[in-house]
Amino acid sequence: MKLTSKGRYAVMALVDLARFDNINPVSLRDISLRQGISLDYLEQIFSKLKKNQIVKSIRGKQGGYVLNKNPNDIKLTNIFHAVDEKVKTVQCKKESKKGCNGKATKCITHNLWDELEIHINTFFENKSLKDLLNNNKETRV
Amino acid sequence: MKLTSKGRYAVMALVDLARFDNINPVSLRDISLRQGISLDYLEQIFSKLKKNQIVKSIRGKQGGYVLNKNPNDIKLTNIFHAVDEKVKTVQCKKESKKGCNGKATKCITHNLWDELEIHINTFFENKSLKDLLNNNKETRV
């Protein structure tokens, strides 16, 4: 199981944004340069972040993006949800309470994968942008 | 981030195996039928499980596979490692202690991804086949 770069980039970009948006909006071009992420790709990502009210955009010259919430209120789970980075451990539909893979019974390890999904999502729910900013100030290894 | 079916199948197959290998070796054909997994695919998976000493094989008629260890000593992490299901959250090389993506400095969210990786791996290290067997007897929902 691996994290896609869409999710990774989204978080990187938002941390970058959070550090620089104190006064002026931050342009994607700047983020692109600082973080080494393709500008075109960033635009796709920010389009989704905007749809999910995580950032606001200011168009025109001197424009850019600004956080739309307090960094403390932006959890990893919100970011990942916005860019469709989701945790999937089971193939079977969630809705069909019993029966996986067209069988009459629940697959033998169903509970395990549910547990795993919860385990991972808990991590994402407890981690906010604020946490990452602090963490980064310490530049701890 | 999602679990691949190679990893999922490996665990399903081993739980199945653990339940039936008390007396005789279990054939992949049986597992295939019970779990609804392609026989050819199972063969690939068991070849790896065998290389990693998780199962033993008995060839010939009436042959099949048997666990090579106590279910309590087979952790999820062992199974996933055997079938190359690994948790990857960073693109950057582990070895290069400083510097991600060819940059001089660590990427801004590096610590986060490391934490996440540890968080997930901890789950895998603490879960054994034995746990899954018990869990399944209870048939809890």
Place this chain on the structure above:
DNA sequence: TCTAAACTTGACCATTTTAGTCAGGTATGT
């Protein structure tokens, strides 16, 4: 001894996902 069941190995492949690129827009501060 013959045969069928079962493991063994390696090549092959269609589909899907990923990680972008490209080409055009539109809005707005100076």
Place this chain on the structure above:
DNA sequence: ACATACCTGACTAAAATGGTCAAGTTTAGA
């Protein structure tokens, strides 16, 4: 008016996924 920046959708090469297929070897049991 023009440069800067956001906005949108189509497109695509490469990798990963989730298998299939073919051709073995081994061994129990009739």
